[in-house]
Amino acid sequence: MQIVYQLLFLTALGVAVWLFTRRALGIRRNILLGRNVELNDRPAERWKNLLLLAFGQKKMFRNPLVAVLHFFVYAGFIIINIEILEIMIDGLAGTHRIFAPVLGRLYLVLIGCFEILAVLVAVSCAIFLVRRNILKLKRFISKDLDGWPRSDANYILLTEIVLMLLFLTMNAADQALQARGAEHYITTGDFWVTSQFAPLFSGLSDSALIAVERGAWWLHILGVLAFLNYLPFSKHLHIILAFPNAYYTDLRPKGKMENMPAIQQEVLYAMQPELAANAPVSDTVPKFGAKDVQDLTWKNLLDAYACTECGRCSAACPATQTGKALSPRLIMMKTRDRLEEVGRNIRQHGSATTDNKSLLRDHITEEELRACTTCNACVEECPVSINPLHIILQMRRHLVMEESSAPQEWNMMFSNIENNMAPWKFSPDDRDAWIQ
Amino acid sequence: MQIKTMAEYFANGETPEVLFWVGCAGSFDQRAQKITRAFAAILDKAGIPFAILGKEEGCTGDPARRAGNEFLFQMMAYSNIQLLNNYGVKSIVTACPHCFNTFRNEYPQLGGTYEVVHHATYLQQLIDGGRIKMKEGGTFKGKKITYHDSCYLGRANGIYEAPRQVLETLDAELVEMKRCKSKGLCCGAGGAQMFKEEEKGNTRVNFARGHEAVATDASVIAANCPFCMTMLTDGVKEAGKEEEVKVLDIAEMIEQNMQ
Numbered sequence: 001m002q003i004v005y006q007l008l009f010l011t012a013l014g015v016a017v018w019l020f021t022r023r024a025l026g027i028r029r030n031i032l033l034g035r036n037v038e039l040n041d042r043p044a045e046r047w048k049n050l051l052l053l054a055f056g057q058k059k060m061f062r063n064p065l066v067a068v069l070h071f072f073v074y075a076g077f078i079i080i081n082i083e084i085l086e087i088m089i090d091g092l093a094g095t096h097r098i099f100a101p102v103l104g105r106l107y108l109v110l111i112g113c114f115e116i117l118a119v120l121v122a123v124s125c126a127i128f129l130v131r132r133n134i135l136k137l138k139r140f141i142s143k144d145l146d147g148w149p150r151s152d153a154n155y156i157l158l159t160e161i162v163l164m165l166l167f168l169t170m171n172a173a174d175q176a177l178q179a180r181g182a183e184h185y186i187t188t189g190d191f192w193v194t195s196q197f198a199p200l201f202s203g204l205s206d207s208a209l210i211a212v213e214r215g216a217w218w219l220h221i222l223g224v225l226a227f228l229n230y231l232p233f234s235k236h237l238h239i240i241l242a243f244p245n246a247y248y249t250d251l252r253p254k255g256k257m258e259n260m261p262a263i264q265q266e267v268l269y270a271m272q273p274e275l276a277a278n279a280p281v282s283d284t285v286p287k288f289g290a291k292d293v294q295d296l297t298w299k300n301l302l303d304a305y306a307c308t309e310c311g312r313c314s315a316a317c318p319a320t321q322t323g324k325a326l327s328p329r330l331i332m333m334k335t336r337d338r339l340e341e342v343g344r345n346i347r348q349h350g351s352a353t354t355d356n357k358s359l360l361r362d363h364i365t366e367e368e369l370r371a372c373t374t375c376n377a378c379v380e381e382c383p384v385s386i387n388p389l390h391i392i393l394q395m396r397r398h399l400v401m402e403e404s405s406a407p408q409e410w411n412m413m414f415s416n417i418e419n420n421m422a423p424w425k426f427s428p429d430d431r432d433a434w435i436q
Numbered sequence: 437m438q439i440k441t442m443a444e445y446f447a448n449g450e451t452p453e454v455l456f457w458v459g460c461a462g463s464f465d466q467r468a469q470k471i472t473r474a475f476a477a478i479l480d481k482a483g484i485p486f487a488i489l490g491k492e493e494g495c496t497g498d499p500a501r502r503a504g505n506e507f508l509f510q511m512m513a514y515s516n517i518q519l520l521n522n523y524g525v526k527s528i529v530t531a532c533p534h535c536f537n538t539f540r541n542e543y544p545q546l547g548g549t550y551e552v553v554h555h556a557t558y559l560q561q562l563i564d565g566g567r568i569k570m571k572e573g574g575t576f577k578g579k580k581i582t583y584h585d586s587c588y589l590g591r592a593n594g595i596y597e598a599p600r601q602v603l604e605t606l607d608a609e610l611v612e613m614k615r616c617k618s619k620g621l622c623c624g625a626g627g628a629q630m631f632k633e634e635e636k637g638n639t640r641v642n643f644a645r646g647h648e649a650v651a652t653d654a655s656v657i658a659a660n661c662p663f664c665m666t667m668l669t670d671g672v673k674e675a676g677k678e679e680e681v682k683v684l685d686i687a688e689m690i691e692q693n694m695q
Contacts, residue, residue, distance in 0.1 A: 255591075257502070257542060263510050266507070271515075323638030324636070376592055377587075377619075409632035417499075421495055423631055431491050434469040
């Protein structure tokens with residue numbers, strides 16, 4: 001009988017890992033559709049960002065109360081993985097609590113800590129549910145999240161609570177069985193939290209108790225494996241991608257826009273035509289700015305998958321706050337939606353461009369792009385180093401340089417700069433008139 | 437006040453201590469011209485040999501670049517860099533955070549590397565170095581002042597303390613708005629918004645900021661950017677407080693109160 005369970009476990013694990021790997025490779029392929037940028041310089045600073053932003057959750061602490069709750073959930077996630085490791089080994093080897101005899105007293109301390117964390121995770125998730133659904137915090141009731149994104153957030157929180165309760169139920173039943181000296185159930189000593197609840201099971205027979213313990217064990221691990229495969233279709237993917245995203249954070253000062261060497265070259269040739277005569281001839285026409293996801297950088301696309309839709313960017317955005325169409329969170333969500341769409345095209349037709357659609361207009365409107373004041377509030381706020389502004393600016397470049405699409409007032413500003421060296425229509429000769 | 441151009445210095449074979457980059461707003465906007473004159477007067481009183489470019493100065497290209505017109509930006513950048521390099525300019529001070537940001541972060545890649553400081557930092561250095569001395573009990577003594585962080589000095593370049601330290605020399609009571617420093621709210625003019633109507637929404641950014649500034653009960657809103665100046669002045673007007681609340685640049689406040 002035991003071998004059947006072991007085979008079942010192996011199958012479940014194999015399927016889960018295979019599905020996850022397939023999806024992860026698909027996401028990787030999608031991200032690499034972006035144009036290349038070199039983000040490997042200054043490794044020391046990058047590791048520091050990884051430690052501070054991803055492991056240390058530095059930006060989260062701009063709002064300390066939420067940061068602490070989030071930290072419980074995060075620490076729970078990281079640390080309970082040791083428990084998952086034991087479950088994996090037990091499942092494959094047909095053992096029970098294989099670490100208990102090896103670790104001795106330390107085992108009790110570890111499980112005790114896990115149990116406390118499990119309680120904290122469940123409580124934090126419950127508070128998060130209340131914030132979203134009962135207190136209705138502004139950034140969570142925003143229309144940005146209408147439909148799937150709002151359900152997604154709730155499913156994640158509910159799943160985490162259920163997984164933690166299953167873990168605690170399993171331990172409580174285990175404690176009751178240990179107390180009865182049931183065969184196979186190793187005596188570990190009293191678990192810190194669940195030993196308090198073991199008496200609740202006193203009315204159950206040994207076999208019923210074993211059914212509860214085994215049931216909770218299986219549901220817990222199957223739930224974890226299912227959740228693993230839910231991740232890459234959900235905003236919850238941030239628990240993985242926050243790490244590379246923090247490492248590849250743009251290290252330039254926030255005010256510095258990305259240079260365009262192709263245009264720099266053109267301007268140099270215009271100013272020094274003798275250089276142009278000797279320039280190598282290129283037969284590729286450079287694209288200016290971004291119209292679709294492939295024109296963005298791979299970091300922009302990684303950003304899109306790393307976004308957890310928390311809305312701190314939009315809550316700080318002057319345009320969003322004053323009721324404009326722009327919401328930096330939506331810029332990221334729409335970029336991901338379009339990238340997924342392109343990914344599906346590739347899977348189905350082997351080519352990305354079969355749908356005659358693009359990120360610009362089919363997803364992100366000109367009105368949104370026009371409303372940005374480039375104030376960097378969204379960039380400053382993002383806990384995982386996402387840069388919505390970079391996407392907006394690249395798309396503005398496409399509008400102006402590829403489509404000559406700009407509001408009339410901007411066209412006037414451009415021609416004033418060109419003709420009068422100032423954005424207003426004043427004569428350059430009056431530039432020092434302020435002295436009088 | 438005698439203001440010499442770079443060309444005049446050059447013709448005499450002299451080098452000024454610093455180039456005062458006035459910027460388009462500082463040159464042409466009537467309100468910003470007052471800031472320009474105040475800052476020039478400070479430099480003059482402090483005895484700092486400085487030059488302006490005068491008629492030779494041109495837009496840095498910041499609004500063009502942020503609107504998406506990279507071509508125009510590069511054209512402006514190259515002609516400015518050529519001019520500055522020909523004069524052998526090493527050190528620049530400007531009262532415009534947008535010009536400051538462009539010089540500091542964007543020109544070096546195109547061959548224009550200068551030591552550039554924004555006037556907030558420059559004023560702080562002059563005060564610290566004893567080159568500016570403040571009057572005892574000046575105009576702002578005991579008054580409530582609130583400071584508006586411009587995005588391009590603050591978040592874009594991480595300078596939050598220098599302007600606050602300058603304001604502290606005024607012996608005033610500095611009160612912070614709800615959103616300040618790295619959480620500061622934009623005035624609504626950056627990213628070339630200054631040069632077009634806002635998109636439709638339920639209010640204007642500068643109205644929102646104006647209300648927030650007025651809510652601090654301060655009698656002066658201190659700014660460090662000519663565009664913030666315009667936006668905040670309109671915002672205060674919209675809040676119906678233009679009589680009680682003045683929007684002033686930190687240079688104007690220092691100029692009024694230096695010995």
